[in-house]
Amino acid sequence: xxxxxxxxxxxxxxxxxxxxWLWTGATTKGYGQLGFKIKGExxxxxxxxxxxxxxxxxxxxxxxxxxxxxxxxxxxCVKPEHLEPVTTAENNRRVYGQRPGYCAxxxxxxxxPGAREGIQCRVCKNIQRRSRRRKH
Ligand SMILES: [Zn+2]
Ligand SMILES: [Zn+2]
Numbered sequence: 353x354x355x356x357x358x359x360x361x362x363x364x365x366x367x368x369x370x371x372x373w374l375w376t377g378a379t380t381k382g383y384g385q386l387g388f389k390i391k392g393e394x395x396x397x398x399x400x401x402x403x404x405x406x407x408x409x410x411x412x413x414x415x416x417x418x419x420x421x422x423x424x425x426x427x428x429c430v431k432p433e434h435l436e437p438v439t440t441a442e443n444n445r446r447v448y449g450q451r452p453g454y455c456a457x458x459x460x461x462x463x464x465p466g467a468r469e470g471i472q473c474r475v476c477k478n479i480q481r482r483s484r485r486r487k488h
Contacts, residue, residue, distance in 0.1 A: 374426060384398065
C-alpha cells in the first residue's frame with residue numbers, strides 16, 4: 353500500500369465536527385484503531401496517536417498520549433488540540449510537587465530520610481489517613 357493510500361484511508365475514517373474529530377473506524381475500549389500492513393505483517397496503531405503524528409509531529413518515544421479530559425470526553429476523538437502528550441516530567445509532577453524533590457502538595461521535602469512511603473509523601477499520607485478516619 354502506498355503512503356498516499358494509507359493517509360486517505362486514515363482521513364476517510366474521521367468525521368470532522370465543529371468541536372471534535374471523531375474516529376469512525378474500529379475501536380478498542382472506545383479508542384480508535386487502524387491496522388496497517390507493514391512488510392506483510394498487520395500492525396495495529398492507535399488512531400489518536402496517528403492523528404497527533406500527522407498534524408503535530410512525532411510523539412517522543414514511548415510517551416503516553418492522553419485525552420485532555422477538561423476539553424473533550426470523547427475517547428474516539430483524534431483532534432490534536434484535544435490531546436496532550438504526558439511527559440515524564442508531568443507524570444512526576446502528578447506524584448511529586450512542582451519543585452524537584454518535593455511532594456505532590458509541594459510542601460514536604462521528599463529527599464529527607466523516611467520522608468517517603470513508597471512513592472508517596474509520608475506526611476501527606478498520614479494527613480489523608482487521619483482525615484479519612486475522622487469522617488467515619
Ligand atoms: Zn474532542
Ligand atoms: Zn507532602
